[in-house]
Amino acid sequence: MQENTQTFYHILPNGIKIVHRRTPSPVAYIGVTVGAGTRDEAPEENGMAHYIEHCVFKGTAHHSARQIIHAIEGIGGEINAYTTKEETTFYAAILAEHVQLTLHLIAEMLLQPTFKKEETDKERMVILDEIESYNDSPSELIYDDFESLVFAGSSLAMPILGTKKTLRHISSKPDYPLKWMQTHYRPERMVIFCQGDVKPEKIFRLAEKEFGHLTATRSYSEAVIQQSGLSAREHERSFRKHTHQVHSMLGGKAYPLGHENQLAMFLLNNILGGGSLNSRLNLSLREAKGLVYTVESTYTPLSDTGYWCVYWACDPEDYEQSLGLVHKELDLLCERPLSEAALQKALVQLRGQLAISAQNQENSALAMAKSMLYRGSAPEWQETMQKIERTTVQQIQNVAKEIFNPSNFYILTYE
Numbered sequence: 480m481q482e483n484t485q486t487f488y489h490i491l492p493n494g495i496k497i498v499h500r501r502t503p504s505p506v507a508y509i510g511v512t513v514g515a516g517t518r519d520e521a522p523e524e525n526g527m528a529h530y531i532e533h534c535v536f537k538g539t540a541h542h543s544a545r546q547i548i549h550a551i552e553g554i555g556g557e558i559n560a561y562t563t564k565e566e567t568t569f570y571a572a573i574l575a576e577h578v579q580l581t582l583h584l585i586a587e588m589l590l591q592p593t594f595k596k597e598e599t600d601k602e603r604m605v606i607l608d609e610i611e612s613y614n615d616s617p618s619e620l621i622y623d624d625f626e627s628l629v630f631a632g633s634s635l636a637m638p639i640l641g642t643k644k645t646l647r648h649i650s651s652k653p654d655y656p657l658k659w660m661q662t663h664y665r666p667e668r669m670v671i672f673c674q675g676d677v678k679p680e681k682i683f684r685l686a687e688k689e690f691g692h693l694t695a696t697r698s699y700s701e702a703v704i705q706q707s708g709l710s711a712r713e714h715e716r717s718f719r720k721h722t723h724q725v726h727s728m729l730g731g732k733a734y735p736l737g738h739e740n741q742l743a744m745f746l747l748n749n750i751l752g753g754g755s756l757n758s759r760l761n762l763s764l765r766e767a768k769g770l771v772y773t774v775e776s777t778y779t780p781l782s783d784t785g786y787w788c789v790y791w792a793c794d795p796e797d798y799e800q801s802l803g804l805v806h807k808e809l810d811l812l813c814e815r816p817l818s819e820a821a822l823q824k825a826l827v828q829l830r831g832q833l834a835i836s837a838q839n840q841e842n843s844a845l846a847m848a849k850s851m852l853y854r855g856s857a858p859e860w861q862e863t864m865q866k867i868e869r870t871t872v873q874q875i876q877n878v879a880k881e882i883f884n885p886s887n888f889y890i891l892t893y894e
Contacts, residue, residue: 510570526641
């Protein structure tokens with residue numbers, strides 16, 4: 480993150496949280512994150528959150544889809560949105576002088592969408608193409624199928640994009656998504672965020688003007704708790720995909736957001752197979768043996784649960800050896816504690832990665848919004864790093880023993 484930044488907080492009377500990080504940058508990122516995603520959907524409405532994310536761009540009470548695009552791109556900005564299992568985020572990158580216009584347009588999209596059938600039918604076809612494209616990419620699709628395995632019995636197991644059948648159902652009439660939004664797009668589940676060279680008082684005033692009239696209902700924590708209680712029924716699954724390579728994923732349940740071991744798990748995952756070529760898995764499977772082109776591990780904490788996984792793809796004749804090496808690296812982290820020197824090297828590496836990541840204003844703003852949604856604050860990377868640096872060798876090993884326990888393993892393969 481750039482020097483001389485300050486983070487400001489405010490909560491509107493209706494419960495909407497606001498976070499603004501003032502930076503010297505003339506480019507501002509401004510948007511709204513809503514704590515509503517796939518896990519809030521019933522099975523017959525799977526894909527609703529993502530469908531809404533697409534369709535609010537297709538017209539409001541005052542602007543057509545074409546006018547929405549021109550309003551932002553006409554000032555040189557970019558507007559975007561995305562959906563996860565627990566959140567939907569709408570945001571734009573613009574010159575800081577245009578924050579008022581941009582927040583007004585985003586508010587209009589969220590509070591006054593029309594869902595005209597001639598427009599949403601077009602968007603449904605776009606989403607169907609997105610599903611087909613996803614199905615053609617095993618390295619992406621395998622994450623959805625793995626979540627379906629780990630979180631079987633929960634709405635977290637459902638795909639974000641939905642299915643052809645559910646899309647036909649949820650797009651059948653405009654009042655269906657509108658009612659879903661009225662239920663889930665509540666003030667208590669909203670965060671307005673901004674990052675750039677804008678006075679915080681201006682952001683707070685604009686937020687009050689655009690969203691202050693909304694009426695609060697129930698607390699965010701109550702909305703999340705109603706979806707707890709996960710129960711997976713099987714630990715191994717295989718699909719015939721007729722791909723050139725075998726794609727595989729091994730992992731299991733992990734700590735939720737805010738857990739006392741979350742940061743230690745974050746560091747452990749980085750050592751195991753994070754986004755660097757000197758991770759243990761990359762050195763073992765790719766550099767030393769040449770068995771894979773890509774191998775990576777991921778830790779995904781959610782509001783009340785989480786999961787970790789290792790993904791790799793290899794030739795069929797190399798699968799058993801690759802799987803054995805993955806197990807070997809997991810066992811080593813459980814059985815052999817890191818040396819203090821190795822821990823310090825891992826911390827130095829992570830510090831650099833966090834600092835570089837924080838320079839990306841878009842990623843920084845989106846992470847800030849998510850942190851505000853679940854924690855009520857958005858610490859800068861230096862504060863997070865200070866907490867991680869308190870991690871001990873013993874804590875790393877204890878986390879490895881708990882999380883990398885074979886009883887917690889799930890395995891998925893595409894053959």
